[in-house]
Amino acid sequence: xxxxxxxxxxxxxxxxxxxxxxxxxxxxxxxxxxxxxxxxxxxxxxxxxxxxxxxxxxxxxxxxxxxxxxxxxxxxxxxxxxxxxxxxxxxxxxxxxxxxxxxxxxxxxxxxxxxxxxxxxxxxxxxxxxxxx
Amino acid sequence: xxxxxxxxxxxxxxxxxxxxxxxxxxxxxxxxxxxxxxxxxxxxxxxxxxxxxxxxxxxxxxxxxxxxxxxxxxxxxxxxxxxxxxxxxxxxxxxxxxxxxxxxxxxxxxxxxxxxxxxxxxxxxxxxxxxxxxxxxxxxxxxxxxxxxxxxxxxxxxxxxxxxxxxxxxxxxxxxxxxxxxxxxxxxxxxxxxxxxxxxxxxxxxxxxxxxxxxxxxxxxxxxxxxxxxxxxxxxxxxxxxxxxxxxxxxxxxxxxxxxxxxxxxxxxxxxxxxxxxxxxxxxxxxxxxxxxxxxxxxxxxxxxxxxxxxxxxxxxxxxxxxxxxxxxxxxxxxxxxxxxxxxxxxxxxxxxxxxxxxxxxxxxxxxxxxxxxxxxxxxxxxxxxxxxxxxxxxxxxxxxxxxxxxxxxxxxxxxxxxxxxxxxxxxx
Numbered sequence: 001x002x003x004x005x006x007x008x009x010x011x012x013x014x015x016x017x018x019x020x021x022x023x024x025x026x027x028x029x030x031x032x033x034x035x036x037x038x039x040x041x042x043x044x045x046x047x048x049x050x051x052x053x054x055x056x057x058x059x060x061x062x063x064x065x066x067x068x069x070x071x072x073x074x075x076x077x078x079x080x081x082x083x084x085x086x087x088x089x090x091x092x093x094x095x096x097x098x099x100x101x102x103x104x105x106x107x108x109x110x111x112x113x114x115x116x117x118x119x120x121x122x123x124x125x126x127x128x129x130x131x132x133x
Numbered sequence: 134x135x136x137x138x139x140x141x142x143x144x145x146x147x148x149x150x151x152x153x154x155x156x157x158x159x160x161x162x163x164x165x166x167x168x169x170x171x172x173x174x175x176x177x178x179x180x181x182x183x184x185x186x187x188x189x190x191x192x193x194x195x196x197x198x199x200x201x202x203x204x205x206x207x208x209x210x211x212x213x214x215x216x217x218x219x220x221x222x223x224x225x226x227x228x229x230x231x232x233x234x235x236x237x238x239x240x241x242x243x244x245x246x247x248x249x250x251x252x253x254x255x256x257x258x259x260x261x262x263x264x265x266x267x268x269x270x271x272x273x274x275x276x277x278x279x280x281x282x283x284x285x286x287x288x289x290x291x292x293x294x295x296x297x298x299x300x301x302x303x304x305x306x307x308x309x310x311x312x313x314x315x316x317x318x319x320x321x322x323x324x325x326x327x328x329x330x331x332x333x334x335x336x337x338x339x340x341x342x343x344x345x346x347x348x349x350x351x352x353x354x355x356x357x358x359x360x361x362x363x364x365x366x367x368x369x370x371x372x373x374x375x376x377x378x379x380x381x382x383x384x385x386x387x388x389x390x391x392x393x394x395x396x397x398x399x400x401x402x403x404x405x406x407x408x409x410x411x412x413x414x415x416x417x418x419x420x421x422x423x424x425x426x427x428x429x430x431x432x433x434x435x436x437x438x439x440x441x442x443x444x445x446x447x448x449x450x451x452x453x454x455x456x457x458x459x460x461x462x463x464x465x466x467x468x469x470x471x472x473x474x475x476x477x478x479x480x481x482x483x484x485x486x487x488x489x490x491x492x493x494x495x496x497x498x499x500x501x502x503x504x505x506x507x508x509x510x511x512x513x514x515x516x517x518x519x520x521x522x523x524x525x526x527x528x529x530x531x532x533x534x535x536x537x538x539x540x541x542x543x544x545x546x547x548x549x550x551x552x553x554x555x556x557x558x559x560x561x562x
């Protein structure tokens with residue numbers, strides 16, 4: 001079963017300063033943790049995809065507009081308080097395993113090496129109908 | 134990272150375009166020839182490592198691919214009940230595999246013809262790139278898909294659409310006419326350069342280097358250079374790739390983080406690749422005409438020749454960027470010239486030059502402008518201003534390794550004085 005693990009960043013709930021205020025060592029420890037995590041998931045045959053997203057300041061919002069030219073709104077959006085920072089797609093046996101991976105990722109180190117405890121949303125990726133249907 | 138690789142893979146990639154060329158000329162159908170050769174390559178990739186490389190690997194591939202094509206032709210004939218007519222169109226003697234010792238010069242020229250075909254102006258650069266890697270590079274669709282991080286089915290579609298476009302355009306399988314030659318060679322070199330860059334400094338995703346693509350680009354450029362040894366820009370491009378690729382072992386740290394040129398451990402650079410690149414560019418420059426690849430190679434050579442970052446001959450680099458700016462359309466060249474200006478004449482001169490350059494509308498909103506300004510402010514001793522701009526730039530880049538690198542540079546500057554060793558000689562890596 002495939003699961004998408006969404007790393008949510010919320011200015012309301014994050015109780016740590018943004019990464020650009022950490023020390024170089026803290027940033028390197030964080031990057032190293034993420035690389036190790038991906039390498040382990042890959043070695044276990046569970047990693048499908050992992051991507052980070054550019055900052056929401058660079059985002060655009062596009063809406064089609066009744067057959068005319070689409071309406072494109074350029075960021076930054078001052079009202080943005082929460083955004084998806086990145087995601088993993090993992091392919092694992094059970095939903096418990098997906099939760100376990102999410103918990104490991106959530107504990108990525110931040111300032112002073114303390115776990116960030118970032119909220120990770122676990123969503124099952126929809127698949128083809130099962131045999132029983 | 135060594136430029137040599139697994140012998141079977143390299144052999145297959147070298148032979149693939151030759152075999153496609155032979156079959157295309159024989160059957161007059163590029164698309165079918167290309168498909169048949171892919172199957173022959175897969176068979177070879179499985180059999181050769183186990184059973185050994187056959188005495189005449191090229192003949193083996195031609196025979197297997199030709200059998201496949203003949204089968205295709207036959208099933209087509211059966212379906213349309215036109216066996217007798219089509220059989221007459223393919224004389225028996227043209228179906229026979231060449232003698233084992235038939236080593237014709239056409240094989241080498243076919244490689245170049247195929248490259249010209251793949252880099253056809255009807256194709257967008259991403260399509261031309263994918264097609265060239267498959268037809269000329271001999272990579273499988275799955276390998277290309279992995280290198281570009283797209284699903285295999287997507288890459289398969291991209292390649293087959295590219296082939297259809299070439300077919301629809303009715304381009305014959307031969308070298309372009311003499312007057313179209315230079316323009317097409319430019320397109321070929323551009324595609325090779327893009328393949329190298331894609332492998333070297335990818336703008337998406339989290340792997341800083343995908344060595345396979347860079348290596349493949351070097352291999353293909355080497356092949357073109359062997360066919361056109363007198364062309365100074367071909368030599369310049371090959372030299373540029375070698376001189377840049379030589380630094381890749383030192384370009385990333387243990388955690389995968391980007392290490393800028395000034396901080397790299399030069400002992401880890403590939404001395405043989407540097408020597409080859411320097412020899413190439415030294416021979417090419419006096420031959421002329423001088424083009425942008427040669428100038429970029431010359432700049433890379435000046436960097437590679439310096440035993441330490443502090444010994445870099447910046448006045449020469451500044452002069453070369455001046456030349457490059459005059460013959461190149463790319464505004465990013467100007468940014469590099471600004472950095473060189475600051476290294477020669479000091480940060481204030483650099484900042485003035487940057488102000489003038491930043492007015493170029495093509496650079497509007499480009500995060501590299503912010504990076505260069507931050508770097509110059511750091512040189513000028515404005516740590517707080519530099520840190521703020523490095524932070525802004527780290528939020529604007531779409532490259533994850535670069536984002537981390539810039540965040541770390543900002544963090545070093547924000548820390549107590551003297552805490553960091555922050556890049557002191559250029560943001561270029």
